[in-house]
Amino acid sequence: MTDQPDLPQGETRSERQQTSNVVVHLHEYRSGAQDPLPITFHRRELDLILKVYGRMVGEGEWRDYAMDHLRDKAVFSVFKRSGEMPLFRIEKNPKLAAKQGAYSVVNTHGMILKRGHDLQQVLKVFDKLLKVIET
Template sequence: MTDQSPIPFKPYRDDRVSFHRTEMAPILTVYGRFVAAGEWRDYGISALRDVAVFSVFRRTAENPVYRIEKRPKLRLKQGQYAVVGMDGQVLKRGHDLRQVLSVLERKLIRIVD
């Protein structure tokens, strides 16, 4: 039997950025409206070191139609929330998530004949 020193305990630190429950509620509300309208079918959530992304898909095997991003490093500058289109263009950026999501709400409103 060998005498080894114990391995020091390293506390678990999760440095990933993620959406909070209060942030997910308005995102899922908008998502639910588009699903009910038949526009969207799937979503994916990514929690990375510097950004959290909620991706929306028209079909499962496609590229995301929209990405809702949270970048905390930008909260004192342009705002930590952004809606990014399929082509990578930032559609709206700001400090208030509901205000940023309003750009998607406008796309849901259609003229009915």
């Protein structure tokens, strides 16, 4: 028994090795149009987001976060508990920059709470969120 994967029917190990020994130069790979670089948050954008995140953690509203840098958008997700669905997603989608604005805040149900061209203005949605008070 080996740790080698099973070969498709009719393929030999020497044929498999010939196809897997291809050298790709990193600069050629990055310059290729087939795999564009992912969208990321810039340092100033992260500073604004983390400022709001720190305030909400201090208030006990949020406890964890995750960042995803995808081909079409960057997403900062915030969680009440790490095992749950995100409470909010702060998204940056450059394709919408000329239309509705690149930044948006989306709640758990997928509803867009605020969208705009200026991240600082979009993040103001967290200043006026109502809290549930149990009696």
